[in-house]
Amino acid sequence: xxxxxxxxxxxxxxxxxxxxxxxxxxxxxxxxxxxxxxxxxxxxxxxxxxxxxxxxxxxxxxxxxxxxxxxxxxxxxxxxxxxxxxxxxxxxxxxxxxxxxxxxxxxxxxxxxxxxxxxxxxxxxxxxxxxxxxxxxxxxxxxxxxxxxxxxxxxxxxxxxxxxxxxxxxxxxxxxxxxxxxxxxxxxxxxxxxxxxxxxxxxxxxxxxxxxxx
Numbered sequence: 001x002x003x004x005x006x007x008x009x010x011x012x013x014x015x016x017x018x019x020x021x022x023x024x025x026x027x028x029x030x031x032x033x034x035x036x037x038x039x040x041x042x043x044x045x046x047x048x049x050x051x052x053x054x055x056x057x058x059x060x061x062x063x064x065x066x067x068x069x070x071x072x073x074x075x076x077x078x079x080x081x082x083x084x085x086x087x088x089x090x091x092x093x094x095x096x097x098x099x100x101x102x103x104x105x106x107x108x109x110x111x112x113x114x115x116x117x118x119x120x121x122x123x124x125x126x127x128x129x130x131x132x133x134x135x136x137x138x139x140x141x142x143x144x145x146x147x148x149x150x151x152x153x154x155x156x157x158x159x160x161x162x163x164x165x166x167x168x169x170x171x172x173x174x175x176x177x178x179x180x181x182x183x184x185x186x187x188x189x190x191x192x193x194x195x196x197x198x199x200x201x202x203x204x205x206x207x208x209x210x211x212x213x214x
Contacts, residue, residue, distance in 0.1 A: 002027065002045040004053075011054050011199075012061070015087075022086045022113055023053055029112045030077060033105050039077035047200075055199055056080030056144065057087065059167060059206060062195045063140075066091050071138040071159050073125055074098075074146030078106045080169065081142070085118045092117055094138075098124045125155035136161045144169035149180030153209065157187040165192075166209040171202075180207070188212050 004023050005015050015023065027045060030052075034040055042048055056079045059065060066088040072081030075095040085093045095106050095118060103122040110118050121128060128134050141156045141164070149172050156166045166189065172180065184191055189209040196205050 002049055004049055007046065007049045008054055008057075011058070011197075013054065013057055019087055023049070023083070025113055026053070026082065026086070026109060029109050033108060034077070037101055037105060039102065039105055050200055052077070052079050053083050055169065055204070056083035058169075058197050058199065058204070059084075059142070060087070061197065062206065063165075063167070065140070068140035068164075069138050070094070071096060071134075071141045071156075073141060073143040073152065073155055073159075075106060075120075076102050076144075076146075078109050080144050081118065082106070082109055082113070082115070084142075085115050086113070089115070089117055092119075094119050094121060094134075096121045096123060096125065096128065098122070125159075129155075129158035134159055139164040141166045142169070143167075145171075149176050149207065150183040153180060153183050153187060153189060157189060157211070160211045162211055163213045164211050166211070168207045168209075170205055170207055172205070172207070184209055 005020050008015050042051055070093045072095045075081050075097050081093050081095045097103050100122050103120050106120050135158055138159050139161055141160045143152045146152055152168055160166055189211055192208040192210055194205050194207055
């Protein structure tokens with residue numbers, strides 16, 4: 001049986017009893033749902049906890065996440081948005097994905113976990129960016145391994161408020177990074193110092209872009 005709290009603590013992340021219970025329930029729901037609807041190629045419980053749950057919360061090492069209104073672009077099976085919602089139950093979080101079956105899964109997880117601070121949107125970023133309700137309404141936009149850096153920045157920029165941040169969970173090649181920087185300059189996004197961490201023996205990076213205040 002997976003000791004969820006132990007896995008988190010190995011990475012310096014402490015959970016309360018309530019949070020541990022929520023993650024245990026999320027693990028059960030995710031494994032069951034993933035068995036009939038492909039949300040992730042990762043099937044083993046320990047690996048799901050480490051590579052999805054823990055990875056989603058590594059941003060906690062560097063950011064005061066709770067002081068934001070968050071948009072998770074390309075959330076897939078709910079990452080990083082649902083783990084962030086579990087540890088920040090007062091923080092409003094919107095999960096967005098263009099794939100209907102993934103949003104359906106997220107709605108199921110939200111319902112099972114009783115998360116009242118999370119909502120979902122089944123839409124393409126290009127379309128949603130035209131909606132006044134969403135444009136420049138988020139102080140933190142996150143995206144985890146969704147697409148190339150340049151593409152994610154194009155999708156994310158319309159949603160982030162001036163002075164807000166875009167955080168990309170990425171392992172970027174030098175070519176991808178260079179193209180991302182070019183796009184960032186055009187979008188008036190400032191690259192902040194990159195944040196690195198180790199996960200399952202692999203070096204990973206959080207790329208942080210600040211939208212310049214007007």
